[in-house]
């Protein structure tokens with residue numbers, strides 16, 4: 861399982877700074893950052909630690925098995941970002 865970021869993300873990158881495995885992208889210094897509408901979690905790299913959740917002021921991050929019903933499409937969208 862992994863954590864999933866949804867479209868309420870405001871791209872302040874607070875989660876990036878606390879992720880111990882650096883699996884949240886695009887980071888501010890990556891070329892994709894400007895055009896991205898939100899941040900994404902790499903499901904292959906996320907270790908499910910939950911450290912990103914409390915720092916997110918927009919409540920955009922959820923465990924994959926607890927994503928709100930109307931945001932389930934973002935499970936696939938997070939994974940697709942890294943394909």
Ligand code: SF4
Pocket residue numbers: 865868869870871872873874875876899915916917918919920921
């Ligand atoms: S902390 Fe929340 S709002 Fe900020 S970039 Fe991460 S997911 Fe987006």
Ligand code: SF4
Pocket residue numbers: 862863878879880881882883884901905906907908909910911912913
């Ligand atoms: S749950 Fe942990 S490893 Fe996964 S994205 Fe959040 S901070 Fe990174």
